[in-house]
Amino acid sequence: MNERLRRTFTILAVIAVWATLAHAAPVTRKTQSKSGKASVKHVSAKTHSSHSRKSLKKTKSSRSRGQQAIQDDRARDIQTALIREKYLTGEPSGKWDQATKDAMARYQSDNGWQTKSLPDSRALIKLGLGPSHQDILNPETAAISAPVSTAASGGGAVPGTANRQ
Numbered sequence: 001m002n003e004r005l006r007r008t009f010t011i012l013a014v015i016a017v018w019a020t021l022a023h024a025a026p027v028t029r030k031t032q033s034k035s036g037k038a039s040v041k042h043v044s045a046k047t048h049s050s051h052s053r054k055s056l057k058k059t060k061s062s063r064s065r066g067q068q069a070i071q072d073d074r075a076r077d078i079q080t081a082l083i084r085e086k087y088l089t090g091e092p093s094g095k096w097d098q099a100t101k102d103a104m105a106r107y108q109s110d111n112g113w114q115t116k117s118l119p120d121s122r123a124l125i126k127l128g129l130g131p132s133h134q135d136i137l138n139p140e141t142a143a144i145s146a147p148v149s150t151a152a153s154g155g156g157a158v159p160g161t162a163n164r165q
Helices: 002-024 050-061 072-084 098-110 121-126
Strands: 027-032 038-043
Touching: 072 098, 098 121
Parallel strands: none
Antiparallel strands: 027 038
16 A cells, blocks of 8 residues: 555656646747748746737737728619619719718618618618529528519419418
């Protein structure tokens, strides 16, 4: 029993020393400067805190993501719809200019939606510029906001329900 106890303490001591060394070992991190040169940075375990992790996340997410501008053909479609709804006057130019931004903001505000610089998806759908459901396979069971016209698909009957009484 004494030998077994001594062996257990030895194993625990080795694990404790290993954990201490692993935690205190310096951390290396590859960084890249603005000039494009790569370097290795040695960081101690104490300075590698959650604060430094937060700042790393902040710099990563500072990149621009998502749609940054509206293409000319899409701007023309939006302008045409805003003219049709009497929120914009004149001819569609295809440029996402300040007049178009103001008209879209008024349209979104009148509908109780946000008025940020890019159009809200609900506004585009209401203007008739949402996704096309033309090639949908099962229009009767699809989760879409407005029903697809069933005249082109040969009726409106759901398969398997015809002639039931």
